[in-house]
Amino acid sequence: MTESGELAPDRPIPSENHLADEYGVARLTARRTAQELRERGLIVTVRGKGSFVVEHPPTGAPADDEDKPTG
Amino acid sequence: MTESGELAPDRPIPSENHLADEYGVARLTARRTAQELRERGLIVTVRGKGSFVVEHPPTGAPADDEDKPTG
Amino acid sequence: MTESGELAPDRPIPSENHLADEYGVARLTARRTAQELRERGLIVTVRGKGSFVVEHPPTGAPADDEDKPTG
Amino acid sequence: MTESGELAPDRPIPSENHLADEYGVARLTARRTAQELRERGLIVTVRGKGSFVVEHPPTGAPADDEDKPTG
DNA sequence: GTGGTCTAGACCACT
DNA sequence: GTGGTCTAGACCACT
Numbered sequence: 051m052t053e054s055g056e057l058a059p060d061r062p063i064p065s066e067n068h069l070a071d072e073y074g075v076a077r078l079t080a081r082r083t084a085q086e087l088r089e090r091g092l093i094v095t096v097r098g099k100g101s102f103v104v105e106h107p108p109t110g111a112p113a114d115d116e117d118k119p120t121g
Numbered sequence: 122m123t124e125s126g127e128l129a130p131d132r133p134i135p136s137e138n139h140l141a142d143e144y145g146v147a148r149l150t151a152r153r154t155a156q157e158l159r160e161r162g163l164i165v166t167v168r169g170k171g172s173f174v175v176e177h178p179p180t181g182a183p184a185d186d187e188d189k190p191t192g
Numbered sequence: 193m194t195e196s197g198e199l200a201p202d203r204p205i206p207s208e209n210h211l212a213d214e215y216g217v218a219r220l221t222a223r224r225t226a227q228e229l230r231e232r233g234l235i236v237t238v239r240g241k242g243s244f245v246v247e248h249p250p251t252g253a254p255a256d257d258e259d260k261p262t263g
Numbered sequence: 264m265t266e267s268g269e270l271a272p273d274r275p276i277p278s279e280n281h282l283a284d285e286y287g288v289a290r291l292t293a294r295r296t297a298q299e300l301r302e303r304g305l306i307v308t309v310r311g312k313g314s315f316v317v318e319h320p321p322t323g324a325p326a327d328d329e330d331k332p333t334g
Numbered sequence: 335g336t337g338g339t340c341t342a343g344a345c346c347a348c349t
Numbered sequence: 350g351t352g353g354t355c356t357a358g359a360c361c362a363c364t
Contacts, residue, residue: 065344070350077350081345098147098344098356136336147356152337169336169363207351218311218341223352239352240348278359283335290335294360311341311359 062100063093133171134164204242205235275313276306 064072069080084101087093095101135143140151155172158164162179166172206214211222226243229235233250237243277285282293297314300306308314 062344067344084345095345096356097346097354100344100356133336138336148358150355153354155337166337167364168338171336204351209351219343221340224339226352237352238349240350242351275359280359297360308360309341310339310361313341313359 062102065100133173136171204244207242275315278313 063069063084066077066080066084069075069083070077073080084093084095088095088101091104093101093103134140134155137148137151137155140146140154141148144151155164155166159166159172162175164172164174205211205226208219208222208226211217211225212219215222226235226237230237230243233246235243235245276282276297279290279293279297282288282296283290286293297306297308301308301314304317306314306316
């Protein structure tokens with residue numbers, strides 16, 4: 051999983067500035083990408099620290115969409 | 122008034138380092154909190170000594186917002 | 193008035209990142225400088241836009257230090 | 264020169280807090296030690312960064328004691 | 335051993 | 350692509 055520059059668990063992903071710089075995109079674009087990964091549960095973000103790959107990502111239940119069943 | 126962890130007049134509040142440690146935040150964040158208490162007149166800060174609770178804090182007139190009524 | 197690098201009214205001053213880079217200081221330090229100019233009424237700051245020189249700055253009456261003479 | 268835990272050129276020396284912790288002395292004591300090394304030209308200190316060992320320390324001319332001869 | 339201020343660098347809110 | 354705020358951690362001023 052880490053052979054071709056992919057991300058490893060418990061390692062910080064490159065910062066928003068770095069990603070923006072690296073891929074020649076706007077910081078907002080980098081931010082949106084991180085936001086999407088976060089919503090999918092693939093990374094967790096800590097203010098002032100960075101974003102980190104989660105070890106066991108969920109298989110399809112984003113935090114914001116979950117619906118507690120009444121029964 | 123001091124039974125449940127509340128602050129007592131003329132007693133130093135926990136230091137910035139202690140508060141940062143206690144609440145798991147950076148020292149700068151703890152400093153900002155102290156700064157707010159200072160602006161509200163609730164504590165006074167002495168360099169090299171600590172911050173102290175004032176005995177008779179203002180009842181609702183922060184330095185920048187005060188409005189002297191005419192009547 | 194703008195010949196030797198001085199600031200012009202209604203023009204943004206260099207960004208915090210630029211100033212930090214220019215003078216070799218941390219961004220927080222550049223921010224503190226801007227904060228002082230703001231408190232003196234020399235610039236106004238708009239989030240996401242920048243800081244701008246005011247046209248008619250106060251002539252010497254900072255909010256906290258002003259002393260109305262009786263005579 | 265680096266065999267028994269001694270300091271290496273261009274490497275930061277342990278911080279004041281670390282030294283104080285390591286040797287069980289007060290921070291003030293650690294600070295005074297660093298100050299003496301600084302006065303002897305053995306280390307240079309950068310605010311917010313740390314103190315660094317100089318490569319070619321002077322052989323006996325501390326910065327504060329030097330006397331410019333008039334002749 | 336406290337509060338004061340700095341470096342470095344991260345994400346956040348907004349335009 | 351700006352200003353806002355945070356983490357982490359260094360030395361400084363003072364008592």
